Amino acid sequence: MGSGTLLDTILKPGALAPVFQPIFRIRRQGRELHSLECLMRGPKGTSVERADVLFAYVRRKREEIQVDRACMRSALGAAAILPFEPRISVNVHASTLGRDTGFVRYLKGLAEESGISSRRLTVEVIEHAPFWDVTGIWRAIDELRAFGMRIAVDDVGAGQSNYNMILDCHPDALKIDAYVVRGCHADQNRVAVLESITTLAHKFGSQIIAEGIEEPADLEMLLGLGIDLIQGYMLARPMSLDSLIDSGVLLEGRYRRSPAEASGGGALGTPLVRCKA
C-alpha cells in the first residue's frame, strides 16, 4: 500500500482501468453491435477495484466532479484506439453535470484530442441523490446536444433514476436497470414495469436498452415486448481493450449475412457472420 489518500491513488495517471461492454441489437436472424459502454474499474489491489465500491466511495467523499473528469480522460483515451469507430457510452453523475459548468466543454475537448467525433458519444446520466441544480442540468444537456452527443438515463426503474430525471433530460435512450429485467420471463409484475417503461420511451421518442440480461428466457420476453437493444453477461461481459479487439465483437453486423444464415437464420444472440474463429 502506498502513501496518500485513496482518492490520490484513484486519480494517479493510469490508475483507473476502463473496460468495454457491448450493447447489441438483437434480431431474429442474429445480432449486431450497437455501441460499447465504457465502464471503469478502480486501481488494482485496492478496495475500490470494483466499480460499485469505487463510486460509492467517490460519492461519500463528494468528489464526483474530479473523478468523473478522470474517468472521461481514461475512457476516451482507451476508446481512441478502437477500430471501426463504434458508438461509445460513458457514465456521468447528474451532480457533475449540474455543478461542473465546464464539464461538457472538457468532455468535448477530450473527444477532439482523442480523435473521436462527439456524435459517437452517449452520456449516460447516473443519479444517486436528487440533483438540486436543475438549471445546471438543463445547461449541460443543451451543451451536450449542441455538440452532437446523445443522452441516456441510466438505471431506469431503480434507485433515484425517476420521472423528474427523464423530464429534465429528455433522453435519447432509457437504460432499464437489471433489477427490473432479471427474472422478467417468470414475473408478471416485472413485465408490467417493462411495458410501462416501453410506453414512456415511445412517448418521449427514446430508445430502450435493457441491461443485465443473463438468461435466454428473459431475452425472449424482452424481444416479445419490442426491446431489442440488449446488454448483459449472457451476450458479452465487460472486456479490456485488448480482449475486445481480439474478440471480433467490433465487426459484428458490419457484413451482410452469409447465404446460409440468410436462408435459415442464426440463433438468437449469435453474430450475423462470425468474424473470428
Added chain:
Amino acid sequence: MKPRILIVDDLKDILTTLSRYFAGYGFDVDCATEREEAEALIGINKYVMVITDLHLTPVRSNDGLEIVRLLRHESPETKIIMLTAYANEEVEKEASRYGIACFLKKPVSLSVLRQAVIANLGR
C-alpha cells in the same frame, strides 16, 4: 463460505498485519483506511464483524463512531470491535449506546484481538 470481516485503520502497516493475521484464521478480510472507504464497503458487502479504530484522521475526530452509526442503521447484526489509543469515558459511553461488542485500548496484542473476535462471533 468464509466469514467476512472489515478492518478499518488509518495506519496501513497495521492494516496489512491484521489482514494477514485474520486471513490466516480463515476470514475473508477487507480493509479500509478512511471512513468513506469503510462506508462504501459496508453499503455493498455483508460483514459478520467490523474492527475499527476510533480516530481515522490526523485531526482527532471520532470517525470510528460515524462508521458505527452507519453500521447500526445498515447492518444491525454486524458485531463491532472498536480500537483506540485515546479512550475516554464519554466515548466509551457513546460506543456502548450503539451496542459495540468490545472496546479495546491500543496497543492490543493480536491474540487478545483474536480472542475478542472469537468470543463475539461464537466461533
